[in-house]
Amino acid sequence: MTETARVHQPLTAGRRITILGATGSVGASTLDLIAHLRKGQPDAYEIEALTGFQNTIVLARCARAAGAKLAVIGEPEKYRELKDALAGTGIEAAAGPDALLEAAARPADWVMAAIVGTAGLRPAMAALRPGTTLALANKECLVSAGDVFMRAVAEAGVQLLPVDSEHNAIFQVFEEPNRSAVDRLILTASGGPFRLWDRERMAKATPEQAVAHPNWSMGAKISVDSATLMNKGLELIEAHYLFDMPAERLEVLIHPQSVIHSLVAYVDGSVLAQLGTPDMRTPIAFALGYPERIAAPAERLDLVRIGQLTFEAPDFQRFPCLGLAVAALKQGRGTPTILNAANEVAVGAFLERRIGFGAIAGLVEATLMAAERAGLTGKPGSLVDVLERDRWARETAGTMLTEGRTP
Ligand code: NDP
Numbered sequence: 001m002t003e004t005a006r007v008h009q010p011l012t013a014g015r016r017i018t019i020l021g022a023t024g025s026v027g028a029s030t031l032d033l034i035a036h037l038r039k040g041q042p043d044a045y046e047i048e049a050l051t052g053f054q055n056t057i058v059l060a061r062c063a064r065a066a067g068a069k070l071a072v073i074g075e076p077e078k079y080r081e082l083k084d085a086l087a088g089t090g091i092e093a094a095a096g097p098d099a100l101l102e103a104a105a106r107p108a109d110w111v112m113a114a115i116v117g118t119a120g121l122r123p124a125m126a127a128l129r130p131g132t133t134l135a136l137a138n139k140e141c142l143v144s145a146g147d148v149f150m151r152a153v154a155e156a157g158v159q160l161l162p163v164d165s166e167h168n169a170i171f172q173v174f175e176e177p178n179r180s181a182v183d184r185l186i187l188t189a190s191g192g193p194f195r196l197w198d199r200e201r202m203a204k205a206t207p208e209q210a211v212a213h214p215n216w217s218m219g220a221k222i223s224v225d226s227a228t229l230m231n232k233g234l235e236l237i238e239a240h241y242l243f244d245m246p247a248e249r250l251e252v253l254i255h256p257q258s259v260i261h262s263l264v265a266y267v268d269g270s271v272l273a274q275l276g277t278p279d280m281r282t283p284i285a286f287a288l289g290y291p292e293r294i295a296a297p298a299e300r301l302d303l304v305r306i307g308q309l310t311f312e313a314p315d316f317q318r319f320p321c322l323g324l325a326v327a328a329l330k331q332g333r334g335t336p337t338i339l340n341a342a343n344e345v346a347v348g349a350f351l352e353r354r355i356g357f358g359a360i361a362g363l364v365e366a367t368l369m370a371a372e373r374a375g376l377t378g379k380p381g382s383l384v385d386v387l388e389r390d391r392w393a394r395e396t397a398g399t400m401l402t403e404g405r406t407p
C-alpha cells in the first residue's frame, strides 16, 4: 500500500472496468454506482468483463444492462444457460475456473475484486497487471495470502485501493508521509446482530438471525462473519498487510451506529476518522475516482438526526472468533491462511444448518490446533504454498464435520 498506492491515474473517458463477483452485494453496488455515473457521462466507463459463480440469470441481466464485452460464470456446466441468456446481444460468454482467470487478466484500467472467500484469490492475482488499479473488497485474499499477495502487487506495480469500508476509511486519513507518527489504527465494528445477546442464546441462533445485520446489507458469508466478529478479526489481519502495521498497533472499537468507519491515531494525540452513511457505494466511489473524488448517490450523513454516537470495548468472551483471529495475527506466518479456510468451512456448515452458531469458533480452533500439530503454520513462500495449506485446512475441517468431531 505504500509506494504503489501513490501512483495517480486521472479519471479519463472510457476507463475499462472489470468486476469479479459482479452478481454479489459489492458487485451490485459497483454496477449501481457506474450506472449512476453514466447518466452524467455516458462514455466514462466501458465494462470489459463481469463474472459470477452460479447465478447465470443475474449475471446475464447485469451484462446486458451494463453493455459488458464478456460475461463469465464460474460453474462450467452453466455455460449453455449463460450463452442462451446472452443470445443476440453480442456479449461473449465463457465458463469455468480458467475462463475466470482469463477474464481477470484481460487488460482493464480498474478491476473490482469482489468474489467472496479464497475462491477470489487466484482471480485477484491474475488481475495484477501493470497499469491496472485493483479495488480490493475480497479481504480473504489478504488474510489467506498476505505477504505473497502484497509482494505480487508490488512486483506488478499495481495500485491497490482498499474497498472494505474500514480500510477505505483508514486509507483516506492515513498520512503516508507521516507514517512514523501513526500510533494506532482503530477499526470500528457495529457489533453485529448479536451484540447484546448472551452466549447461550447466541449458541442457538439461526442463519436467518445471523445474516440480519443491523446496518449493512451484505452477502451471507460476511454477514455471518459480522455476527461472530470474525469479520473484524479478518479485517485486523487485512489492515496489518495493507498498512504494514504490527498487531499491537491495531485495535477494535465497537460502534453500533456504523457512522465512523475507522480511525487513525497519531503520536501527537490527534485522531482522524472518516464518517459516512453505511453504503458501500461511498468507498467504491472513492476507489473508482481516486485520486479525485466523484459524486456517489449514497444518502448524506445527517448527524443531527442520528443524535448520538456510542462506543464499547469488544467482548472477547462472547465472541471467541475475534480472539482466534487476533492470536492468528500475532502468530503470523501461515496461521491466518488456516484460520481463514477453517472459518469458510465453518460458516458454510452453519449456513447449511450442519452446525450451530456456537460451534463455528470451536471448529476454527480445532483446525488451527491440528495445523499446529501437523507443522503447517510456517510461512507460505508462494501462492502454491498458500493454496496447499488452504486445501489442507478445508479438508481437515471438513473431516471433523463429517465425523461429527466438531467441538
Ligand atoms: P456475495 O456473496 O454477495 O457475492 C459473492 C460473489 O462472488 C458473487 O458474485 C458470487 O457469484 C461470487 N462467487 C462465489 N463463489 C465463487 C467461486 N467459488 N468462484 C468465483 N466466484 C464466486 O458477497 P459480498 O459481495 O458481500 O462480498 C464479496 C467480498 O467483499 C467478500 O470478500 C466480503 O468480505 C467483501 N466485502 C463485502 C462487503 C459488503 O458490503 N457486502 C463490505 C466489505 C467487504 P454468484 O452470485 O453467482 O454465486
Ligand code: MG
Pocket (backbone or CB within 6 Å): 164, 165, 166, 235
Ligand atoms: Mg468491513
